[in-house]
Amino acid sequence: MNFDAASFDPMSFNPQAVRAEFPLLMLADPLLHYLDNAATPQIHRSAMEAMADHDMFQRANIMRGTHHLAEAATAAYEEARAQAARFLNAATPDEVVFTAGTTAALNLVAHSFGDTLRPGDEVMLSLAEHHSNLVPWQLLRQRRGIVLKFLPLTADGRIDLAALAGMLTPRCRLVALTHCSNVTGAITDVATVVAAARGVGARVLLDGAQQVQHGPVDVQALDIDFYAFSGHKCFGPNGIGVLWARGEILEAMPPFLVGGGMVGEVTPEGSTFARPPQRFEAGTPPIAEAVGLGTVLAWLSTLPWQAIRAHENELLRRLLAGLRQRSDIRILGPVDLEARQPVVSFDIAGLHPHDVCQVLDRHGVALRGGHHCAQPLIRHFGLDGANRASIAMYTTHADIDALLDGLDDVVAVLR
Numbered sequence: 001m002n003f004d005a006a007s008f009d010p011m012s013f014n015p016q017a018v019r020a021e022f023p024l025l026m027l028a029d030p031l032l033h034y035l036d037n038a039a040t041p042q043i044h045r046s047a048m049e050a051m052a053d054h055d056m057f058q059r060a061n062i063m064r065g066t067h068h069l070a071e072a073a074t075a076a077y078e079e080a081r082a083q084a085a086r087f088l089n090a091a092t093p094d095e096v097v098f099t100a101g102t103t104a105a106l107n108l109v110a111h112s113f114g115d116t117l118r119p120g121d122e123v124m125l126s127l128a129e130h131h132s133n134l135v136p137w138q139l140l141r142q143r144r145g146i147v148l149k150f151l152p153l154t155a156d157g158r159i160d161l162a163a164l165a166g167m168l169t170p171r172c173r174l175v176a177l178t179h180c181s182n183v184t185g186a187i188t189d190v191a192t193v194v195a196a197a198r199g200v201g202a203r204v205l206l207d208g209a210q211q212v213q214h215g216p217v218d219v220q221a222l223d224i225d226f227y228a229f230s231g232h233k234c235f236g237p238n239g240i241g242v243l244w245a246r247g248e249i250l251e252a253m254p255p256f257l258v259g260g261g262m263v264g265e266v267t268p269e270g271s272t273f274a275r276p277p278q279r280f281e282a283g284t285p286p287i288a289e290a291v292g293l294g295t296v297l298a299w300l301s302t303l304p305w306q307a308i309r310a311h312e313n314e315l316l317r318r319l320l321a322g323l324r325q326r327s328d329i330r331i332l333g334p335v336d337l338e339a340r341q342p343v344v345s346f347d348i349a350g351l352h353p354h355d356v357c358q359v360l361d362r363h364g365v366a367l368r369g370g371h372h373c374a375q376p377l378i379r380h381f382g383l384d385g386a387n388r389a390s391i392a393m394y395t396t397h398a399d400i401d402a403l404l405d406g407l408d409d410v411v412a413v414l415r
Contacts, residue, residue, distance in 0.1 A: 095246065225245060235300070255280060259282040343389075
């Protein structure tokens with residue numbers, strides 16, 4: 001099923017009405033206060049229906065089949081690519097590569113773009129990165145002899161861009177940073193990064209996993225070179241993601257995974273490879289998941305994002321205020337609403353975050369506890385782990401209040 005954007009009135013946004021479009025939130029018994037959206041938001045009904053319809057009525061492999069089902073499946077898959085391009089404002093759908101998710105997309109860049117780098121070339125990261133935008137570059141350093149540099153952090157955990165100009169050199173080939181931190185919610189000042197990178201001829205990559213659930217992204221306006229995100233981070237299916245890159249960059253990159261679907265001619269002596277994006281999509285892709293992702297991106301593109309951001313900020317303000325009232329709680333990251341998304345990590349003195357989350361679960365509050373795959377950032381705050389609450393468009397005041405009220409029980413039980 002293709003989502004009919006024309007039938008949706010974007011001015012009708014209402015948190016409760018939107019909540020009704022996420023089956024698990026409506027069917028959960030007892031009532032679920034889901035605040036683990038930075039890890040995985042709930043899947044929108046349109047994506048579930050689109051995947052089911054695809055597998056019931058047009059399931060087939062794509063590309064080389066000539067029967068009608070294969071042609072229908074190929075058309076649906078390529079329409080999903082076109083929808084991802086529209087969501088990102090890409091110049092052409094051929095700049096969109098489907099991957100297994102953000103992690104796979106970042107690994108693709110580290111391998112394929114990384115294979116064009118030479119010993120001594122530099123890649124600039126930060127101490128705020130998710131492990132998916134750190135470990136692949138460490139492995140590239142082992143393979144290719146590149147140099148990794150890490151931007152420091154400010155006291156509140158933001159990337160210290162004041163240090164950027166002094167750390168960049170003409171050997172820098174890539175600046176790879178989070179668009180939005182999965183720990184603090186801090187949004188990176190992309191314009192400052194791009195201006196500095198362009199000054200030394202470096203490319204810019206953004207890990208967009210935490211940004212995409214908060215609205216469409218304009219990669220042309222950002223003036224970046226790579227963007228990666230996951231379907232499950234933006235109310236879509238698991239197992240599907242997107243790497244966007246400028247067309248001329250993809251053309252110059254060698255393949256990462258190889259096999260069927262990404263070759264031109266194969267002989268015992270060697271092979272030629274397809275042009276992008278097929279060059280980077282070896283084997284049978286997650287076709288139904290791509291269709292589901294395209295459908296949910298179409299839905300997201302119809303929403304009144306100014307109203308949604310106002311709603312999320314209202315809840316974020318309520319959450320921050322409630323946490324700040326407690327003397328035993330330390331908020332990690334910004335304590336205001338400036339240049340941030342509604343992701344809040346916090347530490348309760350003397351209490352392990354896993355224990356905190358287990359007690360809150362008794363109250364129906366789903367929270368995340370641990371290092372959030374960002375150990376250098378967590379250790380910047382002198383911790384091994386933290387609790388994290390993350391707000392989505394369907395979050396309500398009742399969800400925030402359940403968390404804040406549950407903290408009294410946390411302290412009573414664990415102390």
